Amino acid sequence: MAGGSPRLRLPAALLALFAWALAGPAVSQRAAQVPDDDLSRGAPSRTLDSGVLRAVYLDLLGRPPYRAERDEWLGRQLADLLGELTRGEELWEHWTEEQLYYFLLIDNFRPRSDRVVAIPGDLREGRIGVRDAIHRIVLSSSFDQRNPGPDTFVTVVMEQLLGLTVQKQPRELHIGKQLYDGQEGMFLGRRGRSQADVVKISIEDRRCLSQLLEREYRRLLRRDPDRRELARWTKRLDKDPLAYRDLFRDWIQSEAYEQRLSEEIVQPNRLYVRSMYVDLVDRLPDKEEERRMRNALDGLSDPGPLRAVLARLLLDSGTAALPAKDEIEDPTAWVGGLFERLYGRAATPTELKSFVTAFHDPACRPATVLYALVSHPEYHSF
Amino acid sequence: MTRPTFTRRSVLSGSAGALAGAALVGASPHALASAALLRERKTKHVILVAFAGGVRTRETLDTPDNVPVLKQMADEGVVYPRTRTANLGHFGAAMSIFTGISEARGIRENARGPDPTVFEYVRRDAGLSASEVWMSTSGGAQQANYAYSTHSEYGPAFGANTLDGDGVFNQEFKDIVDRFGRPREMDGREVELLERMRGSIESGDDAGGVNTAETARQVERYILDELTRGTADLRGVNAGDAKSLQVARNLMLMFRPKLLGVSLQNADVAHGSYNSYVEVVRRNDVALGELWEVVRSDDSLRESTAIIVLPEFGRDRDLNSRRGLDHGDGSDDLNYVSTVCWGPDFKRGHVVNREVRTIDVCPTVCDMLGAKARMARGRKLPQLFG
Numbered sequence: 001m002a003g004g005s006p007r008l009r010l011p012a013a014l015l016a017l018f019a020w021a022l023a024g025p026a027v028s029q030r031a032a033q034v035p036d037d038d039l040s041r042g043a044p045s046r047t048l049d050s051g052v053l054r055a056v057y058l059d060l061l062g063r064p065p066y067r068a069e070r071d072e073w074l075g076r077q078l079a080d081l082l083g084e085l086t087r088g089e090e091l092w093e094h095w096t097e098e099q100l101y102y103f104l105l106i107d108n109f110r111p112r113s114d115r116v117v118a119i120p121g122d123l124r125e126g127r128i129g130v131r132d133a134i135h136r137i138v139l140s141s142s143f144d145q146r147n148p149g150p151d152t153f154v155t156v157v158m159e160q161l162l163g164l165t166v167q168k169q170p171r172e173l174h175i176g177k178q179l180y181d182g183q184e185g186m187f188l189g190r191r192g193r194s195q196a197d198v199v200k201i202s203i204e205d206r207r208c209l210s211q212l213l214e215r216e217y218r219r220l221l222r223r224d225p226d227r228r229e230l231a232r233w234t235k236r237l238d239k240d241p242l243a244y245r246d247l248f249r250d251w252i253q254s255e256a257y258e259q260r261l262s263e264e265i266v267q268p269n270r271l272y273v274r275s276m277y278v279d280l281v282d283r284l285p286d287k288e289e290e291r292r293m294r295n296a297l298d299g300l301s302d303p304g305p306l307r308a309v310l311a312r313l314l315l316d317s318g319t320a321a322l323p324a325k326d327e328i329e330d331p332t333a334w335v336g337g338l339f340e341r342l343y344g345r346a347a348t349p350t351e352l353k354s355f356v357t358a359f360h361d362p363a364c365r366p367a368t369v370l371y372a373l374v375s376h377p378e379y380h381s382f
Numbered sequence: 383m384t385r386p387t388f389t390r391r392s393v394l395s396g397s398a399g400a401l402a403g404a405a406l407v408g409a410s411p412h413a414l415a416s417a418a419l420l421r422e423r424k425t426k427h428v429i430l431v432a433f434a435g436g437v438r439t440r441e442t443l444d445t446p447d448n449v450p451v452l453k454q455m456a457d458e459g460v461v462y463p464r465t466r467t468a469n470l471g472h473f474g475a476a477m478s479i480f481t482g483i484s485e486a487r488g489i490r491e492n493a494r495g496p497d498p499t500v501f502e503y504v505r506r507d508a509g510l511s512a513s514e515v516w517m518s519t520s521g522g523a524q525q526a527n528y529a530y531s532t533h534s535e536y537g538p539a540f541g542a543n544t545l546d547g548d549g550v551f552n553q554e555f556k557d558i559v560d561r562f563g564r565p566r567e568m569d570g571r572e573v574e575l576l577e578r579m580r581g582s583i584e585s586g587d588d589a590g591g592v593n594t595a596e597t598a599r600q601v602e603r604y605i606l607d608e609l610t611r612g613t614a615d616l617r618g619v620n621a622g623d624a625k626s627l628q629v630a631r632n633l634m635l636m637f638r639p640k641l642l643g644v645s646l647q648n649a650d651v652a653h654g655s656y657n658s659y660v661e662v663v664r665r666n667d668v669a670l671g672e673l674w675e676v677v678r679s680d681d682s683l684r685e686s687t688a689i690i691v692l693p694e695f696g697r698d699r700d701l702n703s704r705r706g707l708d709h710g711d712g713s714d715d716l717n718y719v720s721t722v723c724w725g726p727d728f729k730r731g732h733v734v735n736r737e738v739r740t741i742d743v744c745p746t747v748c749d750m751l752g753a754k755a756r757m758a759r760g761r762k763l764p765q766l767f768g
Contacts, residue, residue, distance in 0.1 A: 151708055309565070313558075364575045368576055371576065
């Protein structure tokens, strides 16, 4: 992942903070809609502008908001949105997808068992916690097929679940392989004698929760967590398996998330494909379209050229709902709206002037304007 | 040491970039010292093939019928049959070939490493553009990480353009392109307006990636053209590797890169089937022969191209319970592989029996192309040049 770099999002974020400071949750008309559990935590919420709304949707659902969702949420409170999203299943579907991608259980190795398919619904209903969800994934036959043989299986479990460097733990690796083959042994301080025991012992190890929280924090906040905080969260999640939703709501409303909003990184390809479809067609790609495009993009060290090809394919295919040029009565408003929607920020006067001037040239189509925006590196970041 | 400061654009674009690159080379004592040597050498292009997925010498040079092409290369070049590897998992072990550093990486880790790669050293020191340094892979998203590191002095601006043949040039993706239809050609005026609008966006158009705007357009054109060739239609147990080698062949013809990395992976089918593994080795040898033929049939490339082939590690000595071969027994079959070097400056028919390491390849390639692998821990391969 490329390192973060300050972008034009900062002024928007500061403006929003300023607006929040002036308004305050208590005077917001929307405050009455904040669920009790959010208010009781005492975390100040903030008003959703285009940039924050887009970032939160991308972080939590892996896509930008649909047009109807933008209309519904702009100007409302972040806490309200978080309450709504955590009550829905889509957030947990995205969370599960991110875990599968982390374990590289994609394409032919994608788990299809009922227990894995049920994870998002069970998480939403609070029937299981995130540790149980990971346990189901690692117990799936897909995980076994992806990591064949004792050496690979135990190595991956130790590395990906516990964050261990197996080369520094040759004895534990050796014992884990013995368990995998059905022999009894003390693995990570606990007795076991099967492949399932390797998984169970690892899942129940405190380092598993710590590793999970650490990488989730990095994914959402793009920085390492404070070690003491991490220890506290780990302890909390160990006691209360359902505490994760509260933790990440706290993270998204933290100062660290405010900082994350000011630093953009290149979107992973899986997010880019979904963003492009939502922004240009107002729907998600179907699973096959998403998989094929993502795989193609993942095959390049610099996906920029292929992203540009895909955007042009979509724009020129007639799939994207583009207004006819003569239907656009106010080009300035239209271009300004595109900047808000696609970049999560207002266009600067210079940008507006340049785009509107180009728009009036007979050679410029509405698709040309959209292509200029979605093929630009700023669109590839979030 | 104070390093010269420069932007990727100033180095890479146009004649100004060439001048800046020359100035940079001029500023480097190592480059100055090696310049005379480079002038004497014929090698101007290097193809580095990681014959990876875990391949033992037993099924390659010790069974010449499996690999007639590799055997011929060995007969005409230099072989290091005692090339020491580190069992770091496929990803880590292959990465160490490109970085010259053996460091543990998770088997399923999907992130760039901290150490500069051979591509970054060569692009930076020789002032090469992104279209002159390529990597063709077979292992999906993970192998795209070989292209460049997170090192603050190197990174994407000096990375290789990497294409995973199986990821991009497959029938499924071709179907998507066919369904949408080719993009409409833009006329000159529309392109001009497009560039003007893009240029006005105040966050700047440097994506921090491998390509400049110019090389990105070349890559765009190449991808669209390659999709209409037959690469997407390749099938079989080594389909991924075959595509990687075919893409490498086409890249050699179209871009004539100074450095082309190729990474294979399908031999890892060995976990479940020894016979399939041998079949992959045989087919990959045939595909390697086609790549070699591109070089040998071109008057210019034949006299200026070196090829280095080595696995990242071998496999276990004995079959597992599935009649396959894992990689974890610590045997010599696993820990030692054969490195084959063929090129206009190398000795012919020479076997070096002293122990070398897979991490020695990175500094060797750098040296051949006028770069210095500053962070690598390997040494240049001994007794290589004639």
